[in-house]
Amino acid sequence: MSKQSLLRAENVNKSFGAVVAANNININIDKGEKVSLIGSNGAGKTTFMNMVTGYLKPDTGHIYLKNEEITQLDPRIITQKGISRSFQIPQIFEPMTAWENLLIALGTSQKKHSYFKNARSKENGDFIDEILNRFALNEFAHRQVSELPGGVRKLLDIAMALVRKPDILLLDEPTSGVGAEEKYPLMDTIAKALSGQGLTVIFVEHDMDIVQNYSDRIIAFYQGAVIADGNGNTVLNDSNVKKYVTGKTEVKAKS
């Protein structure tokens, strides 16, 4: 694994009034890592994610992408520079079809636009079909997304974030709101779709089994601070993590 830093947070602080949401956070993520962020609600993982994507601005500290500072940039610019994200509640264009949603995602990723060329061109269509294929969404392509089941909506949300071919993909609770029996198939599909691209993935997740199975590095948050950072076993067996994040339950070792 190359040691070239892709995303780096330095001394990042953020508070909302008396609540400290980020307490001197220092994180360095390399290319190709699959990182999961854990912590109870309000621990600061979502705040961190929002600061990385530009929705929130840190009070102090700096965030770098490929050694370029992105701290004060707008979400749109950060997205253009290579960080895409999905959402806990899928942010998709409800009255449109899945195919159209991807068409828009594709459009936003294209640098030059013609104002008089129909967006539904053959080449765009082929590209979208390929993505649909990758996420096993073909059968839903021409259905209105507001009618689709939760897991499919999640997949579509992630697929849209991926269209731009980002360097880093942030997934905000990819399995939340999905039935227990669907979680693993969903994560499998996601993992398969993301594989083989050298993509760096950061995801927020509450299910420790999924965290263990699908990430090679875990960062644990508590009260805005990073309390543990390392590979699965190390972090999950850390006493602070046990106390503040995973609770008393013993975590079974990675098989």
Added chain:
Amino acid sequence: MNFFRQCLILISSILISLLTFVGISNADGHKGFKLGVVTFLSGPAAEPFGVPAWNGGKLFIKLLNEGKVPAPYNKKGFGGMKITAIPIDESGGATKQVQEFRNLVQRDKVDAVLGYVSSGDCMAIPSVADELKALTVLYDCGTPRVFEDASYKYVFRTAAHAAMDNIAIAKYLIEKGHDISSIAGINQNYAWGKDSWKDFSVSVKKLSPSSEIKNELFPKIFSGQYGTEISALMNSKAKVVHSSLWGGDLQSFILQAKPRGLFKRTQVVFSAGDHVMPGLGNKYPEGVILGARGQYGMMAPDTELNKWFYKSYMDEYGVFPAQPPYRMVQGLMGLKMAIEKAMEKNGGKKPNKDEIAAAFKGLEFDSPGGLVQMKLGDGHQAIQPHAIGTTVKDKDGNITVTDIVRYKASCVNPPNGIKAVDWINAGFPGADC
């Protein structure tokens, strides 16, 4: 073939709707004389102007169709043709009126249009009227510019323009010995108000060069709140306050100014002040000098024709007629005379608009307000005698008009070919008083 089917459906639906509309618009037959009447039926100008004018017009048309009008208007309708009137609301601005005018001419195919109270409308309509070759009689609006800045073939105005109102008031103030050492004005911010003030202030300056202009206020039309203006007028301590406000604005101004003592402290003159008297009744202040834009209402001449009209209107509506009905009837009379003159010439056929326009040019006819002469604007613009008076409470406590001074038409109107402003500036050359 799906596109052809779509087109077929679209085309047929368009055709059906078009035919329906064409059918509607051509439904009523075309025998008598179709007259479009445009006057305010909604908005703030409706109650004081549009509606009483149309009341007068409606009554007069009814009596004409029944042949109940005294000589020389005793022929039924217009030269025997039954008059069908199509009333149209004048509110909505000049641009909307241009469109309504086109609808009247092109869709309803009226034989003539009688209308327009607002000066803005009178400035906008004539060019369209000539373009469409539509006979148009302007019955009320005041701005002198209509026939001074341009000339039109098919457009006539059967009432004198506003210059007369303000010249006569200036003369009256001097003749009656009022102190005009300083004047102030409150007039609406559009053609009518601005022209009125200019005519009045320049006339006063000509007749009494030492008089001083204190305050010139131009509030927005239909603003309704004059508290601040009244303070400013009273602060200016001008001896005379002039106003051409009309309708609801004039009523509100009077109601707001009276308790604050404006009418007691200053000599107020209203260039068009009579038409709110039927509404205000005894709330109308005493000692106000006012014109009625002609010898109308309380200042009408004592002629048979006037007595007949005054009585007919009073019987029908229970109030006395102020200037609006007089002026509309005056327009109808002019049109009737022109049509009948044209019919005499062409042997009694229904005359076309060119024949009527030719007969209208330079026409003279009697109206309840006195002799109307189409003398200005090469025979397209009327002049008429004028009267100015002062309000007073009679012994029963009712407000009435006294101290009436009458002016010959040629005394307060410029001669043909000279602009009103130029005539005033030159010191009224050739005025025949």
Added chain:
Amino acid sequence: MSEKLYNNLLFQSIFLMSFLILVGLLIPNWLVFVITKAIAYGLVGLGIITLMRGGLVSFGQGFVFGIGGYTAGLLGTQAGLTDAMLLLFVSFLFTGLVGLIIAPLLARYRDIFFAMLSLAFSMVLYGILIKIDAIGGSDGFVLPESTYFGIKPSSEYADYVLYVVAIIMTGFISILLRYYYDSTPGLIALAVRENELRVEYLGSSAFNVAVLNFTIAAGLGGMGGALNGIALGHIDPEFTYWTTSGEFVFISILAGYLSVPAVFLAALLLELVRSFSGRYFPDTWQLILGLFLILSIIFIPSGIGSFFKQFFDRLKKSK
């Protein structure tokens, strides 16, 4: 091959335009005039629809309508420019430019705030126009009769010639707009309407979409104002009054944002309802117009355009 031709947008539009131009010869003059006016109003409505596709509605299109009208009028009276096509085109460009300048001020706002601020702009313009006596103040002024390539048509045909010009210019503008709506940026605008947050996180700017759409809407509104002024031969500050702006919003809501021809149909419908109720119910035409507005909002909430779309979709399926 022929099937493809029939479904080609350009072919369909030219067919429809030629049909309307021919129909113009058969229908009475007043209707030609009413349609011309409806086209003028429809152009402004088309502008609002362009904005609506990006999730915004302007309640102050009287602003651009007035600027367009006064541009054409002042060029006509002050600069002696009377060529109708040139006037329309210049008004389009100039008002578009004005739109581009104020768009960044407005584009930060959404929903009712956008609507109200645009209304406020139109009122400020109204306040300025009634104050400038040199251009007629509240009375407005008369426009010179228009010419076409240096020729002044005789008065019987003046309306028809303008009608033809209006149809051709509007026709081509509509085609271009349809292309824009279906292009990638047009689709992104629709996405902004649905979920602005997501569009930003996909890397596109909702702000830029709003600026672009407002500029287009301004240009179209300006052209509509110019056409209206030229057709009527008169303009006044009423062009910019809030009641005028209200009518434009009504047209676009009645039409919905799905179909371009629906806008012109809605404008024609409004013109006809207004002028016939004014003609047959001069005392209560506002009541009728108001009820017509309320009922059509209740019963056709997604606009005439949705009928069009359903209708054509069904035709396509049945084929």
Added chain:
Amino acid sequence: MVDEILTIVLDGAIYASWLFIVALGLTFVFGVLKILNIAHGGIYALGAYSTATLVPIFYSLGMPEQLVILAMLVSALAVAIVITPIMERGILRRFYGQDEVLIVLVTYAIYLVLEDVQKLIWGMNSLYVSEPRELLGALEFGSLYYVGYDLALIGLAIFCGLFLWFVLNKTQSGKIVLAVIHNPEISGCMGVNINKVYLAAFFIGAFLAALAGSFTAPLISVQVGISVAVVIESFAVVIIGGLGSIPGAVIGALIIGMARAACVHKLPEAEIFIMYFCMAGMLIFKPKGLFQGAQARKI
């Protein structure tokens, strides 16, 4: 000089009070229901008509003169009682949750209808009720007379503003309204009957509009068409002060009132333009108005 300043301040205060009463209901309804009610002007006109009808009846019943203010309140109340169920329950409720601009258009349509309804009920004649204005006599300020009634309008404006402020901030139901203003969804979840709050808020707005009409009636000739200018003037106040803000309405009314009074006295040419000028300045330098709470953009 001092005299003139006093006059300007007094004239400005009277006009500002009138503007404030007219704009208060508009901004309150916007704050709670997020509806910019163009028909506000129509309700104002109905209030004026209703007073012009009821007050003469009141006199003809031989009631004591001093109680005429009760008759005016009753007439405003009557308008609000009649119009609220029709407008809020009957029409506007169908559109809650839809595009706000669509609702503006609906209120515009209602405004058009109300214009002709006035005509159908009261006909074209103008009505006068100047009697209440004579009740409080006249006062002399410097070289000028002011009518007591006009000065009392200042008091009425202050009373209306304070009363609404008190109800909102110091009473239980007022706090519920504030909660709904803040977040209707959450308040709804917490068991607040949003529909009731909306109905009540609309009622208060309609009552304030009618009240403004009632108390303006003695100043003017009540006739068709008095509403059109009111719409735009109250709108200007609200734009300057910030949509939905009561303190904003105070400041907006004072700015326009004072600026206009100063213009009439010192620079009459600018009078009709000054309102738009204030608004333009506000748009350029503080586009959200002085007291705008709502955020402009979601991100």
